[in-house]
Amino acid sequence: MNRSFNKSQSLRYLDCTAVEVKSKYGAEFRRFSVDRFKPGKFEEFYKLILHIHRITNMEVMLGYADVHGDLLPINNDDNFCKAVSTANPLLRVFIQRQEEVDYSSFGTNTLTRKKKAVVTLRNDVNRKRPHIRIGMPQDFRPVSSIIDVDILPESHRRVRLYRHGSDKPLGFYIRDGTSVRVTPHGLEKVPGIFISRMVPGGLAESTGLLAVNDEVLEVNGIEVTGKTLDQVTDMMIANSHNLIITVKPVNQRNNIVRSSRISGSSGQSTDSGSSAGFAGMPPPIAGHSFPPDDLESDEESDIVIESNLKRPSRRSTSSTASRAQPQAMPPAPPPPPPPSPPRPPSVISTASFHSQPSLNGAGNHNLSYKLHRDLNLQHHHSSTPIIRESNGSLHKILNTLRTDPRHSLALPRGGVEEDGTVITL
């Protein structure tokens, strides 16, 4: 440690703009430097590292030691930039193979603890709480934000919960209660709606922005006064894909200080003061009222499956069959039905699905793009004319698609039976 410090001191004399980098992969070290002010892209840095260590065909995870001695990941331009700019003066980079990444090693005090752990028993390290997986940048998405700080009274907080694509439950309960209001006639007790419970591991709890006994004042810009508990419940559920709750927190100590306007802290309570906004986060929505339609983002679109009609297949009783249709065949009016024997009562005609570019999915978030890609992929996979079962499974597939895009990548056990699909999102 001391040595490197000294050395970097000396280097600084030579060139102040260079940052000395010491990267470690297994037992091997490499040293090089990057420009402090123009560090370049993460991708380039990543390639450089792989090249230097001669592990070009390996998937690795990069980490660095920050000023506090914490091991933090480098996996996008931003944290790479941050790593370089905060290098003091040496940037220590640790390389782990993607398969071997120990996520528990990231985070606060990790490096110092690790040192201790090495001294003490190794088992202790393994017994730590389950790690939080840190995904690649494209998987990042906001889960919550505080919005409209500038227009709300200091005692109120407007929280936006993003649920799209996640299978995490919203995870909270509300109840009736009484709140005290200051009115011209003095203090008055009025009925109000309060958060009564948080589900551990739920979205609401994980944000840290809502707490038990917070009074709910508005749901997506609509005041809840005069509404029954059931009505407010229904309103929240109806807005569950993009829920904006204005609360009066029961704990007024952690209110936002006006001068430091922090937008969109993720997963941290706002009073910490150290959280930084993620790039690529949508800016907080300003404006006093919330016409729900304006707020509505495209994640609420319904899934529509349209099937091209084709010749009905003749099948035995309970199995369903479909024959793939050549892709090139344009959608044509259905041919007249062939004179066929009376169909058994349990016959289901299946759909042949036709892949088309999504019309309005282009501007959508990753989910839709991936959905699309997956289905196309699936289409190629199953374009050979095979007879398949299709009984409500499309529905099943859609459910899985909706809840977790990653599942669909892996193509779950049920399998997509259709020959192709158009999904409009």
Next chain:
Amino acid sequence: MKRFRRHGQETHRDRLKQELYQFAKTVEHGFPHQPSALGYSPNLQLLAIGTRSGAIKLYGAPGVEFMGLHDENAAVTQIHFLPHQGELITLLDDNSLHMWTLRAHQGLSELLEVGRFTLTGPPGAPPSVTRVTAVLAHSSGELLFLGTEGGHVFVVEVPGFRELEERNISVEAVQQRVPEDYMGRRNLECVEALQENPLNPHQILIGYSRGLMLTWDLDTNCSRHHFLGTQQLESVWWTPDGQQILSSHSDGSYCQWTLNDEDRQAEPDKHEMPYGTFPCKAISKIMQLSTKQGPPFLIFSGGMPRASYGDRHCISVIHSKTHVALDFTSRIIDYFATTSGAQGKGEPSALVVLVEEELVVVDLETEGWPVIQTPYLAPLHCSAITCSHHVSNIPLKLWERIRAAGQHQSAHYSRKPWPVKGGQNLAPDAPQRDLLLTGHEDGTVRFWDASGVCLYPLYKLSTAGVFHADADTTDNMNHGAEGEWPPFRKVGCFDPYSDDPRLGIQKIHLCKYSGYLAVAGTAGQIVVLELNDEPAEQLVEGTLADLLQGQEGFRWKGHTRLEVREEAVAFPAGFQPFALVQCQPPAVVTSLALHSEWKLVAFGTSHGFGLYDYQQKNTVLVRCTLNPSDQLALEGPLSRVKSIKKSLRQSFRRIRRSRVSVRKHHVGNAAKLQEINARLEAEALQEMELAPVQRKIEARSSDDSFTGLVRTLYFADSFLSDGSHNSPSLWAGTNGGSVFAYTLRLPPSDRRMEDPITAYPAKEIQLMHRAPVVGIVVLDGRGAPLPEPLEVAHDLARSPDMHNAHHLLVISEEQFKMFTLPKVSSKLKLKLTALDGSRVRKVGVASFGSSRVEDYSESGLVVLTNQGDLHVISLPSLKMQVRYPCVRREDVSGIASCVFTKYGQGFYLISPSEFERFSLSARWLVEPRCLVELPPTPSSSASKPLPRAQPDGAAVQHRNFRRDRENCEENVSPRVMEHALLNDEKVLQEIQRSLEGDQTSYLEHHSKSKPGGGKLITNGE
């Protein structure tokens, strides 16, 4: 400029809205829930029914109905019309008396409450002293005699409710004239009965509970005759000739006394126990009606042998050699007899009996005493209502055929006209013929004429004949063997006990053009029926529809399928079944659609849906919508419910058997009961506060229960696959927010019998908010909903616009969403729940006509939310137009029972036996419009009040003013009622005004030449 124009458009729209929409609850159909009192005016020919919730309803000729509601939520215990007047007095459970009047206003009569009064005794007296037990409205029309629990009779002057203390008949005054040995140490107990001498209005009969009866001379203020009865008195009857008195007693006996010159009679002329030897129950009411020639009619209720028939609700009618014990299925409230002549004179013509669940009228003039069919007060709940369906604008042909079929069924009814015929129905003829169909738990469908104010039964269809029912047909307790004693005869149709709940009707769809009817029930049965004017034998073959489609790992634990009869069954003229589908598993049918042009029936349960071709009698399509993880739907939750229901029914039967007839005056008990109830309620509330209710906030997921339940099915001829060729299609919407669309391929009509119909899946839509889909509508190129099948063929609707693009409207519980067709993409939406937290419970398409311009009308969606609010939403723009609160949000069954008509009206159940009719349309309105002409008053009573229109509150003003003066003059202790009124600021102001100014009105009122018919409380709406 732009803003200005838009403003102009908005005001135009506002004006149009006023012309299109107007909300009113117009009339209550059916039988009042929990009736508690009956009154009849032979002069006005009106009958009045009071209920336990404080409502009073007046009925006369068909169509003549009035309704009023007391402010107090107390049961109406007695109703008395003031003789020769348009006024009536009600006595409530809380011991308050109320005066109501029929006031003519703009050519129509209104029922208004014009006064209220609570008897006040001397200071310090126990409440029993003033607890009213008997009321006599004197024939002078000026006096009310109020018998009380303490044994006093108070005299009150009406209208105005002025106590005439000097004329009161105190129990002490009576006791002086009664021999010491009779009195003993016991008191006379309460006044049980008060009767006026039919010939001499100056004499009244007072009957005490203890058994003593005496006549009281009003001129001399002393008693004349004493009848020293020894049995607990139940009721008295003064025969019309004034010579005899009948008394009925609690031991099941009655006595006959003759008025002679003797001052005291210790023994009756006749003492009889009709169902004697063994102990009998009380005879609660007795009457004897004389006939010109021959023996009189003796009519009495109760008196049955306690041990063997103590649970029967009977009225015995004895005339000459004929003796019949009319056996009712529910408790008798009260009864009266009508006479053929006016003013209560002439031969007895009919016996009108109000029992707890229906009104039964027995024709006494026709041999065999048949029952006269009631034109109103129909007991809708004969068997519990399980669903309802409304069909507007029935073609005359079908109407006549249904009526004819119904007439075959009502052959056993008397042909005599309805005996209660007071008032005139001034309502214009109904603009169209409307049918309301109610499905019942016992598998029947009842057809009601819902065109006008009276919901009149047209026809009753039973589907039970198709199946082998569990019902024990040998149970013939109704038909007594020859020579049985007592001679029971079952009357009335109220029979709430269904022997097989699987027969219950859940969905009904009638095609008014073709006369095809589809009816679906609790055990997954779908019966298709056709109207046939002749009786016929039909062999109904069942088709099984396996909705599971080989879904694995699943057991249905619910009820079994109904067993179909394998032999041909004779069906009477009317709707006759010819096709039957049975779903497997036999879960309750949750949606049904019939397309009579394509001859297809679509049905859905919690497992899936199917399409049945009733021409070829085969299943075209079956689709399982089940989510494999949905265990609840798989097992069938009904299994547990059913068993509870069964045991409940059994225990109810047991209770009914053991229940003894409730005595008339349970004064103390009622008060005590109320107190206990209040305390329990408070405790329950407290408990609730301790453990607060909380609601989980969670988005719906595909794993929720019953996501596969099919909520709605819809047939449309539209552009499903491409924009240039329309084709028949079937749409289904589920509880999980999915919509399935199928293209149907129908063979040409000449090959319809041979070629199969085929269905291909065309589209699936998964609404992201996953709320249950409650409605699907396709709008044509003009934005109008597609017409019903055959509607265009019958020239009753404009053919749909097929040139411009059609739109699909999907209505979920939370949103209204418009999609383009054939390429389904979202175009417009209205998010109801996100806006105000209410959810769509019922939705219908209705046409609203302008009240100003004859030929302007527009379509709209009528919506009832879970908050009980009605909304009208415009089509195709999906804008909220109007909102009216209609049903209480706690009234879940009321909201669930709502049906809409095609012209902006609707019905919902306000009790198990009553439909409330409401109207949202400014053009169509069915409401009672009737006039009761007051009979010419006898010359002696020149002071008869003529109803006169006065500003609101006038009556209160006058009465209070006068009371005020009385208080000053007589120094009477302040009265409770008055105190309450004086607390009212408005009333005080009015008193002040009248003190300052208009003295004449006070004098006028005081002299009773023109008492105020002012409106104190308007409940007539």
